Ligand SMILES: [Zn+2]
């Protein structure tokens with residue numbers, strides 16, 4: 398059975414490679430795969446004795462392995478013992494066991510007990526957890542034996558090329574130790590599920606959907622975008638993904654069958670999934686979620702090591718947690734240390750206020766913050782200080798009846814008598830019906846929307862840069878170039894003193910630290926109890942009444958010095974347009 402499982406994919410690889418020398422990356426996405434006769438699943442050999450445990454500790458970076466044992470060699474059978482051997486080697490092994498036990502929340506006895514064996518047999522990623530400590534590294538060179546069985550002749554595959562170039566004994570995700578780069582230098586990365594690497598368990602479309610979603614989850618929190626490349630030359634694809642069983646895809650690692658190792662990945666390289674595992678789509682509660690494993694392995698490709706923090710997707714073991722999951726705070730911060738955080742301008746920003754009654758019948762105001770850029774919008778969760786999972790979404794789908802892109806401004810006129818929301822673009826404005834969640838097409842008198850700004854807001858120029866409503870003064874501030882127009886919503890006219898220079902209405906607190914003209918957005922934040930002005934990737938906070946009580950010297954509406962938007966509003970990240978409409 399072992400021989401069959403070694404030869405079968407090899408023959409398949411040869412067959413695939415032979416007729417396609419000229420176009421090595423021919424596509425098989427819609428191919429009927431029923432001609433591939435299913436073969437029985439292999440089961441991973443359970444780790445049950447000291448030698449196997451030693452091999453585990455060596456394979457995953459906890460200790461140096463037993464003499465002559467490369468990580469790709471079959472597991473030898475040895476006498477069953479539960480204590481490490483005597484001597485310095487035994488001491489090093491006990492120490493490795495203790496460290497493994499500690500991070501797995503087990504008593505750090507240094508002895509191979511049943512609980513430790515159970516932890517070693519849990520489903521896990523094939524990337525080593527850690528490097529062996531220096532004192533435990535033997536002076537003997539690590540030379541894994543050549544893989545058994547015939548191998549296909551050199552194929553024009555970038556991933557194989559990369560692996561062959563790697564130093565002998567190179568472990569997955571090892572580029573940093575090999576002196577390679579820590580992170581990709583470019584910001585748009587291409588990926589492909591390779592033609593010979595489709596899983597037999599999910600439909601081809603389902604597999605690609607899961608991978609698109611997994612890449613999108615990382616691009617939601619980094620400046621990276623990911624593009625599926627179906628047709629370009631294989632050598633140009635940054636990240637290749639594939640499923641395989643046993644010896645697979647020309648890889649120096651061998652998959653162990655059902656259980657234990659389910660996938661492995663190379664930093665800045667490729668990802669392989671053990672197709673003997675029961676991978677399931679995100680909608681399933683059973684098996685191993687391909688989405689979770691893919692997100693984890695992509696984390697390795699992007700440069701992240703394993704983490705033992707609760708909640709992190711980079712934990713080495715598979716943790717079933719229901720179908721929904723997201724990248725937690727530690728994952729976001731870890732990847733942003735490598736790639737930076739997302740910076741960018743907004744077209745419009747506003748707090749959307751809903752008035753609700755609490756159980757005692759008192760009216761309370763709830764708010765959500767929305768950020769608009771081009772044709773996308775994000776909901777910002779002020780409580781968690783991050784964008785909502787799954788954002789951005791197209792404006793078209795969330796805000797019916799308003800322009801689908803490049804909205805100039807939003808104001809919410811809110812007085813004792815009025816509760817009205819308006820969007821502005823070009824020389825027109827739209828009124829939005831909060832109850833029906835769509836733009837009005839006409840008012841009570843039958844006059845249609847959208848309308849000209851010059852008619853609804855006399856004296857206000859268009860197109861506008863931005864606007865915000867000051868509820869205390871019952872004024873709308875409209876911004877155009879270097880001018881500010883204060884509009885009295887009760888009299889429906891511009892204040893007699895308007896327009897004024899922006900530097901006069903909102904003076905700089907620190908000399909020459911001012912946007913001067915052409916703002917992108919402005920809004921009153923209920924979370925911060927302050928007005929913010931945005932331009933490019935920076936913001937200015939307007940001094941509030943409380944600020945002036947604390948610092949009486951501050952000018953009214955003074956602008957505090959500029960700050961990067963990305964340091965106050967986290968993870969407002971663009972995604973590739975091909976993944977914009979995914980849920
Ligand atoms: Zn991993």
Ligand SMILES: [Zn+2]
Pocket residue numbers: 645646648649650661669
């Ligand atoms: Zn592999």
